[in-house]
Amino acid sequence: MHYSRKRLLSVLALAAWLAGCQESLDCPSAESVAGLSVRFVRWELSASPTPGQVDSTKVDAVLAFRSISANGLPVPLYENDTASAVVKLPLDPTVNFTVFVFRRAATVDTIQVSYRRKFGLAAAKCTPRVDFSEIVLTSVSFPSFGVVRKTTDTNENDVEVYLRR
Amino acid sequence: MKTTWKCTFAGRLVIGWALWMHTVPGLAQRPNPYLPSAVRVGADLIGVGTYVADRNQLRFELSADADVRQYFVSFDYGYARTNRSGTDFSYRNQGSYFRIGPDVNLLPADAFGNVIFFGVRYARSFFSDRLSFTQDTPPYGTTSFDERNNGLRAAWVEAVFGTKIQVVSQLFIGFTGRYKFAMGTRGTGGLAPYEVPGFGKYATNSGFGLNYFIYYRFKFREKPPLIKSRKKAVARG
Numbered sequence: 001m002h003y004s005r006k007r008l009l010s011v012l013a014l015a016a017w018l019a020g021c022q023e024s025l026d027c028p029s030a031e032s033v034a035g036l037s038v039r040f041v042r043w044e045l046s047a048s049p050t051p052g053q054v055d056s057t058k059v060d061a062v063l064a065f066r067s068i069s070a071n072g073l074p075v076p077l078y079e080n081d082t083a084s085a086v087v088k089l090p091l092d093p094t095v096n097f098t099v100f101v102f103r104r105a106a107t108v109d110t111i112q113v114s115y116r117r118k119f120g121l122a123a124a125k126c127t128p129r130v131d132f133s134e135i136v137l138t139s140v141s142f143p144s145f146g147v148v149r150k151t152t153d154t155n156e157n158d159v160e161v162y163l164r165r
Numbered sequence: 166m167k168t169t170w171k172c173t174f175a176g177r178l179v180i181g182w183a184l185w186m187h188t189v190p191g192l193a194q195r196p197n198p199y200l201p202s203a204v205r206v207g208a209d210l211i212g213v214g215t216y217v218a219d220r221n222q223l224r225f226e227l228s229a230d231a232d233v234r235q236y237f238v239s240f241d242y243g244y245a246r247t248n249r250s251g252t253d254f255s256y257r258n259q260g261s262y263f264r265i266g267p268d269v270n271l272l273p274a275d276a277f278g279n280v281i282f283f284g285v286r287y288a289r290s291f292f293s294d295r296l297s298f299t300q301d302t303p304p305y306g307t308t309s310f311d312e313r314n315n316g317l318r319a320a321w322v323e324a325v326f327g328t329k330i331q332v333v334s335q336l337f338i339g340f341t342g343r344y345k346f347a348m349g350t351r352g353t354g355g356l357a358p359y360e361v362p363g364f365g366k367y368a369t370n371s372g373f374g375l376n377y378f379i380y381y382r383f384k385f386r387e388k389p390p391l392i393k394s395r396k397k398a399v400a401r402g
Contacts, residue, residue: 070305093300093308094302120358121254121256124249
């Protein structure tokens with residue numbers, strides 16, 4: 001096998017040109033900031049609901065909350081808001097848990113969520129982000145609940161809270 | 166005590182072997198095809214160029230190889246330090262790495278020592294990083310975070326190819342293209358590293374890399390001619 005020096009040097013020149021290539025990076029939008037998406041569901045007592053699964057025994061429970069507050073903050077997250085079956089709740093990135101208090105006309109319920117925080121850069125020039133994983137509901141005063149997914153990286157429902165019909 | 170005795174014994178073996186080589190007539194002159202004829206040492210130019218363009222990215226890499234017949238044993242050592250900053254954040258990453266592995270020379274009989282090679286590498290990196298930032302996290306207020314990882318370790322595998330071409334006498338230039346894959350890390354805590362020294366972005370488990378080296382070859386002796394296997398010689402007539 002014979003390779004002329006000229007041919008080998010042209011390969012080197014190509015390599016040098018390739019070395020000048022740089023990856024272009026786009027910062028993720030602010031919409032990707034993680035929060036816990038909770039769906040309220042009414043279900044038949046005899047049935048055993050599977051979190052995240054479409055089931056005829058599951059019916060969306062449209063609840064009207066007087067307020068929803070988090071980690072003892074003086075200002076509630078939601079107040080006299082439009083009734084909804086799904087609420088998006090921001091997790092507290094300063095600690096490993098968040099306690100949400102749901103106030104309705106006659107009842108007060110709580111959900112305590114524990115999680116693992118992971119900080120990092122999505123791209124070289126982008127603002128750091130925090131990802132929440134290993135989500136566990138450690139204390140819930142609602143009748144029952146199910147965790148659909150343990151990370152908050154999508155816009156899907158992360159937790160289903162089951163209320164009796 | 167036991168270790169010292171072992172070292173002494175090993176030293177005696179080496180000295181004895183050297184004396185034997187010199188006392189048996191003609192043995193030292195007999196060309197051993199498995200002993201290296203030269204060691205080539207190089208420095209990466211891309212790291213230097215990057216540092217000149219951006220003082221926040223320092224990468225320094227040395228490479229060495231020794232020939233064993235039509236193969237090379239290659240070893241790379243590098244150090245990298247990166248500072249990244251933006252609005253209300255700063256990220257610092259620093260550490261060292263090495264790669265080791267064999268190459269196959271596709272031009273073993275080249276009179277000038279030119280090389281076209283491909284091979285594999287096992288690589289390891291030892292590093293630490295730190296991310297400090299202030300962020301508005303509604304409704305929880307504005308918070309300052311300071312996360313760091315110490316004593317991180319990473320390992321990966323590379324498939325490499327490249328060239329080493331003689332410029333003048335014992336001076337060579339060349340590039341090494343790499344496909345890096347199967348990267349795993351140990352020791353990460355609450356901070357996901359942005360990059361791994363020697364590997365690149367942490368979030369991707371594989372990637373391509375390129376080094377552009379300038380080498381100097383320290384030649385010990387003439388390379389013995391390659392002895393073709395008897396089967397091949399017979400087949401070729």
